[in-house]
Amino acid sequence: MKLSNRLEGRVALVTGAGSGIGRAICRRLADEGARIAALDRDVTAAQATAAAIGDDAWPVVADVASVDDMQRAVADVAAQFGRIDIAVNAAGVGASALLVDTSIDTWQRVMDVCLTGVFVSSQAQARRMIAQGGPAVIVNIASTNAQQPGEGLAAYCAAKAGVDMLSRVMALELATHGIRVATVGPGLTDTPMVARLLANPSARDAFLDNIPAGRPARPEDIAAAVAFLASDDAAYVTGQTLYVDGGASMMRYPSLASRRAGAAV
Ligand SMILES: NC(=O)c1ccc[n+]([C@@H]2O[C@H](COP(=O)([O-])OP(=O)(O)OC[C@H]3O[C@@H](n4cnc5c(N)ncnc54)[C@H](O)[C@@H]3O)[C@@H](O)[C@H]2O)c1
Structure with a gap:
């Protein structure tokens, strides 16, 4: 069902598209008229997202932390659709361990996907956007x-x-090329990433006590904010972070006690 024509004619590349927030972003951008490249390292998940959208979506398999993968993916999407107007970097992984118990492998895995992956993806996307010319936008999910x-x-x-900081530096450097960069900061969002936490009653209650809106976000709440930032309605917005968290960042983050009860983010 088309919600609007706000993104008609635009091409959007979304990473982490196979699940949760990334999948909802693909759906929403397609519902507003964009054609979608749904990128995930999980081939089945990328295909499922693209299939659910239909003819206007195309699955792409790549690891966001791999320079070779992302250069190839961006080139393939540009060849398939002619250009990339919107890039959304939503791929991410979680890990939960106290600092003193965090192995270097865990640290590196999270950094590789959540931070280096955004750098590698954004760099490949920005190079393409600069080369093609014209307005474009990158939205990073923090x-x-x-x-x-x-x-x-x-x-x-x-x-x-x-x-968050990488995105602001990108916004500074890319503004003269007509490329906007914005960040969306979700609060607790009901996706597979936090399924274990939400299934644990004491951990869930500890989080809900700290969300003024009284519920976790739905992936669609995050996707709506991304669609706004990707659209011309946000043509004068760059270098900003939009928190979509039901007010949670005004509150205290839940304490370790809830995590000791078996929760993990
Ligand atoms: N769910 C939350 O409560 C929450 C809150 C704040 C921020 N976020 C962020 O939102 C983003 C999406 O999270 P989600 O909750 O939808 O998680 P999810 O686990 O449901 O989906 C993440 C997707 O990213 C893909 N992915 C992981 N590593 C990848 C890689 N190296 N290359 C390509 N794809 C990869 C996975 O295959 C999966 O399809 C993440 O960046 C996450 O950190 C989530």
Whole structure:
């Protein structure tokens, strides 16, 4: 069902498109008229997202942390659709461990996907956008954890804070090319990434107590904000982070006690 023609004629490349927030973003941008390149490292998931959208979507398989993969993916999408007007970098992974227990492998895995993956993806996308000319937009998905520390989330918080600052540097450097860069910071969002946490009653309650809106976000809540930022309605918005969190970043982040009860983000 078409919601609007706000993105008619635009081509959008979305990473992390096989699940949760990335999948909802693909759906929403398509519903507003965009053609979609649905990128994920999970081939089945990328295909499922593209198939659910139909003829206006195309699955792309790539690892966002791989320079070779992302250069190839961006070239393939540009060859398939002619250009890339919108890029949304939503691929991410979580990990939960106290600092003293965090292995270098866990730290590196989170950094590779959540921060290096955004750098690698954005660089390939920006090079293409500069070469093609004309307005374009990159939206990076960070988190409330970019500004709100969470016990047990050192790698994740550090990576997301990095995404926030990287995006602002990109906005500065790319403005003269007509490329806007914005960040969306979701709060707790009901996706497979946090399924274990939401299934744990004490952890869920601890989080809900700290969300003024009284519920986790739906992936569609995040997708609506991304669609706004990707559209001409946000033509004068760049270098900003939009938190979509039901007010949670005004509150305290839930304490370690809830995570000891078996929660993991
Ligand atoms: N769910 C939340 O509560 C929440 C809150 C704040 C921010 N976020 C962020 O939103 C984004 C989407 O999260 P989600 O909740 O939809 O998670 P999800 O696990 O449902 O989906 C993540 C998708 O990213 C893909 N992916 C992971 N590593 C990849 C890689 N190296 N290359 C390509 N694809 C890869 C996975 O295959 C999966 O399809 C992430 O960046 C996450 O950190 C999520």
